[in-house]
Amino acid sequence: MIRASGLTKRYGDTTVVHGLDFAVHPGTVTGFLGPNGAGKSTTMRMLLGLDAPTRGRSTIGGRDYTTHPAPLTEVGALLEARSVHPARTAFHHLMALAHTHGIPRGRVERVLDMVGLTGAAHRRVKGFSLGMGQRLGIAAALLGDPATLILDEPVNGLDPEGVLWIRTLLTSLAAEGRTVLVSSHLMSEMALTADHLVVIGRGRLLADTTVDALIRDAGGAFVKVVTPQADTLRTLLAGPGMEIGTDAGTGPDHLVVRGTDAAHIGRTAAAHGIPLLELTPQQVSLEQAFMDLTQESVDHRTTAPLTGASA
Numbered sequence: 001m002i003r004a005s006g007l008t009k010r011y012g013d014t015t016v017v018h019g020l021d022f023a024v025h026p027g028t029v030t031g032f033l034g035p036n037g038a039g040k041s042t043t044m045r046m047l048l049g050l051d052a053p054t055r056g057r058s059t060i061g062g063r064d065y066t067t068h069p070a071p072l073t074e075v076g077a078l079l080e081a082r083s084v085h086p087a088r089t090a091f092h093h094l095m096a097l098a099h100t101h102g103i104p105r106g107r108v109e110r111v112l113d114m115v116g117l118t119g120a121a122h123r124r125v126k127g128f129s130l131g132m133g134q135r136l137g138i139a140a141a142l143l144g145d146p147a148t149l150i151l152d153e154p155v156n157g158l159d160p161e162g163v164l165w166i167r168t169l170l171t172s173l174a175a176e177g178r179t180v181l182v183s184s185h186l187m188s189e190m191a192l193t194a195d196h197l198v199v200i201g202r203g204r205l206l207a208d209t210t211v212d213a214l215i216r217d218a219g220g221a222f223v224k225v226v227t228p229q230a231d232t233l234r235t236l237l238a239g240p241g242m243e244i245g246t247d248a249g250t251g252p253d254h255l256v257v258r259g260t261d262a263a264h265i266g267r268t269a270a271a272h273g274i275p276l277l278e279l280t281p282q283q284v285s286l287e288q289a290f291m292d293l294t295q296e297s298v299d300h301r302t303t304a305p306l307t308g309a310s311a
């Protein structure tokens with residue numbers, strides 16, 4: 001388990017991480033989300049002892065990361081910056097890491113295979129594409145067969161096949177009972193990978209919740225209905241737990257219905273001879289839920305409105 005308690009980081013006069021409290025549990029993939037500049041990388045660096053917190057502390061498996069005698073076997077980490085000697089081959093880079101922990105050559109070959117780099121194992125890293133570099137970083141993180149993985153933007157630079165691969169890999173690592181913390185600013189990607197989310201904005205905790213709960217809290221599922229007899233349908237559907245509004249920016253014949261499903265609305269309309277021009281079940285996308293949650297915390301906003309974002 002990863003635990004952060006009151007974790008705080010100041011650079012000069014600026015506090016970039018404010019008293020973060022959260023726990024990351026084994027057996028699930030936890031997405032660590034926030035807009036650009038929210039403090040994700042800084043927090044991960046503190047978890048890994050690469051930056052000293054100004055206040056607060058963090059533990060991995062109950063102890064400070066820096067006090068683990070063989071950190072590679074406890075925590076596998078992939079940080080954004082690439083820290084591989086460009087003249088080394090992938091194989092030699094991993095062997096050099098393996099030597100520091102007495103990890104056998106067979107494990108190096110195994111992780112190269114797991115990340116799909118066996119064919120490129122003896123090529124110099126300087127010729128690697130961004131995606132190959134990411135795969136090598138993930139191989140290094142997996143080398144010590146660690147119980148905890150901390151990965152900063154692992155899908156960066158990966159092609160669609162690579163994105164699918166990392167999704168499957170993370171899910172299977174969690175299913176083996178490992179603790180997996182993965183940062184991203186891509187909500188749509190996290191919707192497909194993570195079960196749990198820790199969301200920060202401007203260094204503050206905005207949500208520590210499940211993917212399902214975040215969508216539910218943001219408005220959840222609803223049904224779009226278009227009918228020329230909107231008032232009659234409203235009256236027929238009204239009841240406890242029902243919420244019927246109009247779709248912003250459209251006419252009074254466009255309804256947004258929460259609290260029931262499309263089948264019930266369709267049957268009710270049919271029973272009373274009400275024509276339906278549209279009946280569409282919809283769900284708030286995780287992207288929309290994320291934007292709603294972080295709208296006050298975005299440092300780098302575009303001037304044009306974002307439309308059509310969906311998970």
Ligand SMILES: Nc1ncnc2c1ncn2[C@@H]1O[C@H](COP(=O)(O)OP(=O)(O)OP(=O)(O)O)[C@@H](O)[C@H]1O
Nearest residue numbers: 011016034035036037038039040041042043184185
């Ligand atoms: N060494 C540093 N000195 C001063 N400010 C820093 C330093 N490192 C990070 N910051 C600032 O801290 C804030 C958080 O940065 P951080 O890289 O942790 O955000 P992030 O959530 O990982 O962003 P992104 O999604 O863009 O990678 C930013 O405003 C950044 O400019």
